[in-house]
Amino acid sequence: MKTNIDCIFCKIIAGEIPCYKIYEDEKIISFLDIHPYVLGHLLIIPKEHSKWLWDISPKDYCNLMEKTKNLAEILKKIFKTEWIELVVAGIGVQHTHIHLLPRQFNDGLGELPIKPLVPKPSNEELKKMANKIKNSL
């Protein structure tokens, strides 16, 4: 599997950096963003290093999107919302990743949240959130 020694996500995948893991299989890992823009902000990542979503094979893309949909359905239930935002940006960490953000129509963040939550949720809060989502899988 292709990895990049300078890539923080590859280090998380290799277990060299801890994360609040939600889901993992042979090809995909999902964990909480540690600088969440909303509570429950998830990242979904192909394990093989690629810079852009468009670099992965159609088969891997479909697999990634299927898992993303599964996780979005779980977030819908947990956060009691129909609005789960999907964002693919690309210049923060240059390893293909999908953001899922559970939104509320009254959260005041507009169409697209533009900065991390202040104050940042504590490690304890992140751990609790990860467990809550994991327990719903």
Ligand SMILES: [Zn+2]
């Ligand atoms: Zn990487």
